Amino acid sequence: MELDPQMIERISRKVIEMGGVAEEAKIRSKLNLLINDLGINEVEAERMVIEKYSSDLAANKPSGNQNAELGKISDANPGDWVNIVGKVVSLSAPVSPAMSQTGIIADDSGAIRFVVWAKANAPTLELGSWYRLESATVDEYRGSPSMKIHSGTKIREVDEVCTLIPQPVPIAEIKPGIATVRVKVVQNWEPRHERMMQTGMVGDETGTVKFVTWKDESNTAVEEGKIYTVYYAGVDEYQGRLSLNFTGATILEDEGADLDVADGSTTVFGAFLNMGPGSGVIKRCPVEGCTRVLNRQNYCPDHEVQTDFRYDLRVTGVLDDGVCARNILMQREVVEAVTGITLEKAVEMVQSPLGLDDVVDKLKEVMMGRYFRCRGSNLDGTILVSSCEFVDYDSANHAALINRASESVEVLQSGAQGGND
Amino acid sequence: MTDGYSGNSAGANAGAGNGMQSGGQNGAQSARKFIREPAKRVFAAELRETRLQFKDGNDEKSPVYVILPTGERCNRIFFCGQMTQKEKKGDDTPFYTARVTDPTGIFFINAGSYQQEAMAKISKIEQGMYVSVIGKPVVRTTPDGSVFVSVRVENISVTDIDTAKIWIDDAAKATLDRIAVFGKTDDSIKAEEFYNTNLDVYKQAAYNALIKTEM
Numbered sequence: 001m002e003l004d005p006q007m008i009e010r011i012s013r014k015v016i017e018m019g020g021v022a023e024e025a026k027i028r029s030k031l032n033l034l035i036n037d038l039g040i041n042e043v044e045a046e047r048m049v050i051e052k053y054s055s056d057l058a059a060n061k062p063s064g065n066q067n068a069e070l071g072k073i074s075d076a077n078p079g080d081w082v083n084i085v086g087k088v089v090s091l092s093a094p095v096s097p098a099m100s101q102t103g104i105i106a107d108d109s110g111a112i113r114f115v116v117w118a119k120a121n122a123p124t125l126e127l128g129s130w131y132r133l134e135s136a137t138v139d140e141y142r143g144s145p146s147m148k149i150h151s152g153t154k155i156r157e158v159d160e161v162c163t164l165i166p167q168p169v170p171i172a173e174i175k176p177g178i179a180t181v182r183v184k185v186v187q188n189w190e191p192r193h194e195r196m197m198q199t200g201m202v203g204d205e206t207g208t209v210k211f212v213t214w215k216d217e218s219n220t221a222v223e224e225g226k227i228y229t230v231y232y233a234g235v236d237e238y239q240g241r242l243s244l245n246f247t248g249a250t251i252l253e254d255e256g257a258d259l260d261v262a263d264g265s266t267t268v269f270g271a272f273l274n275m276g277p278g279s280g281v282i283k284r285c286p287v288e289g290c291t292r293v294l295n296r297q298n299y300c301p302d303h304e305v306q307t308d309f310r311y312d313l314r315v316t317g318v319l320d321d322g323v324c325a326r327n328i329l330m331q332r333e334v335v336e337a338v339t340g341i342t343l344e345k346a347v348e349m350v351q352s353p354l355g356l357d358d359v360v361d362k363l364k365e366v367m368m369g370r371y372f373r374c375r376g377s378n379l380d381g382t383i384l385v386s387s388c389e390f391v392d393y394d395s396a397n398h399a400a401l402i403n404r405a406s407e408s409v410e411v412l413q414s415g416a417q418g419g420n421d
Numbered sequence: 422m423t424d425g426y427s428g429n430s431a432g433a434n435a436g437a438g439n440g441m442q443s444g445g446q447n448g449a450q451s452a453r454k455f456i457r458e459p460a461k462r463v464f465a466a467e468l469r470e471t472r473l474q475f476k477d478g479n480d481e482k483s484p485v486y487v488i489l490p491t492g493e494r495c496n497r498i499f500f501c502g503q504m505t506q507k508e509k510k511g512d513d514t515p516f517y518t519a520r521v522t523d524p525t526g527i528f529f530i531n532a533g534s535y536q537q538e539a540m541a542k543i544s545k546i547e548q549g550m551y552v553s554v555i556g557k558p559v560v561r562t563t564p565d566g567s568v569f570v571s572v573r574v575e576n577i578s579v580t581d582i583d584t585a586k587i588w589i590d591d592a593a594k595a596t597l598d599r600i601a602v603f604g605k606t607d608d609s610i611k612a613e614e615f616y617n618t619n620l621d622v623y624k625q626a627a628y629n630a631l632i633k634t635e636m
Contacts, residue, residue: 271588274576322462364576369580398634
């Protein structure tokens with residue numbers, strides 16, 4: 001049966017619309033197979049050929065097209081199919097046998113984590129080499145974009161494109177993904193997990209953030225007080241908090257330099273409008289290094305029942321300026337200074353049956369509904385108060401407000417006296 | 422305490438400068454992270470005129486807001502004043518009502534069995550004393566058709582005249598701030614439509630309150 005030229009024409013047009021290459025001979029042979037050999041009706045056959053082209057194009061977008069459009073890594077968003085040219089700047093041990101390689105690839109716009117699936121049958125990527133990757137996919141893993149190299153991804157090693165000099169990002173501006181930072185190591189903490197090599201806090205002029213280095217062959221340890229540029233650190237997000245992952249990152253010490261780390265100290269003003277649970281006299285676990293609060297049965301979540309506890313005094317609550325309600329936490333020294341209720345006095349009260357509640361009532365009596373100015377550092381949305389004072393009536397502020405109110409309404413002065421009562 | 426928390430999706434200023442905020446859409450965020458609604462400062466004269474009340478969301482526990490005539494939503498307010506006309510009502514389930522006067526008018530406050538602590542405190546406070554009150558505004562229509570705005574007390578404490586004076590400045594500033602952005606925020610556009618607010622009335626009230634505390 002002769003093929004309808006109009007049908008071939010329609011298919012060619014569709015294929016070109018989809019961005020493919022329409023070769024008449026190929027279309028003709030496909031149609032021939034479907035219609036004449038398999039006896040499929042023309043309408044169905046036309047649909048099948050178009051579908052075949054469309055799925056080929058989607059799975060292998062730039063197939064046969066060496067000039068496929070290249071994207072920038074910084075523009076890659078979850079859900080995208082991408083073609084990029086980048087340099088493998090870091091390799092890490094895959095966490096699953098389904099992955100043959102994991103690491104970070106960068107171009108002059110940015111960097112992204114990548115995963116090569118074991119099933120992709122891809123060539124092994126070498127650290128420091130440049131590759132052209134076509135038809136990789138981008139998805140999201142724990143809030144960060146991640147590029148997947150699968151069986152449909154074309155990989156070709158290419159010559160060095162340019163020298164990559166990543167610019168450090170201020171800590172206040174880091175986003176989940178990959179970032180290069182220039183930071184000072186503020187504190188080293190005791191690793192709490194056997195797979196963890198190092199953890200602590202780093203910071204720059206804009207803020208501080210926690211960092212973690214997991215055990216791996218290639219890691220560099222950092223020293224407290226020193227300044228480093230960390231190339232291609234991972235930025236992870238967990239429960240809304242960001243942390244830096246130095247595992248596999250290139251860490252260079254910036255010798256002799258200095259950096260003023262923002263101490264995060266802020267002053268907040270407001271009325272104390274809520275006293276939280278956990279305020280008043282508490283009992284702390286006496287085990288060395290543990291400061292956890294015991295419950296009413298003297299039970300520590302880590303060290304079980306502890307009868308030799310020590311008492312402490314604290315206040316948690318909300319300081320509210322009418323625009324923002326901030327959580328605050330006051331330790332014993334601050335509570336004693338502000339309220340005049342000492343730990344000693346409070347512990348005395350606690351000995352009576354309703355003593356715990358009495359202490360809370362006393363604290364509320366002094367603090368609830370009063371205006372305070374607190375200074376402290378912001379830790380995950382709670383201000384750890386280092387000093388706090390009652391706010392006095394400010395007559396200069398009062399006068400300024402009168403001026404402001406009278407500016408807005410001209411007729412006020414005359415109306416003010418008669419208008420009331 | 423859960424009662425005191427509400428989603429962050431509300432409030433023109435909610436979360437501004439709050440360190441807890443991370444990226445993401447408001448909707449997704451309110452499900453994950455709860456940010457306490459700040460207590461708005463409002464004079465009795467303005468609260469008395471408040472009528473627009475709505476629920477933000479369809480959930481049983483969705484917060485109920487009122488929109489003030491000067492154009493800001495609130496589900497919690499803070500004020501100071503002198504307590505008068507304290508009354509114990511109800512036989513089986515007692516509750517307290519009282520008035521708190523500020524320089525512009527009267528707040529009607531109440532506390533029932535769901536506010537045990539507040540009720541106990543009101544019972545102990547003598548009339549004429551200065552108090553600070555944190556509570557939820559409630560707009561009700563009485564059987565005879567008149568509308569009544571009251572405040573369900575979360576906390577009430579005896580305070581001093583200095584704190585009351587700081588509050589007056591605080592409330593005046595908040596009122597002037599609301600007036601300054603009136604017509605520029607979603608809530609104030611709603612307020613303008615609903616109340617057809619004459620801002621001069623509230624400027625005047627703020628001014629009068631400030632002048633009164635001079636004496």
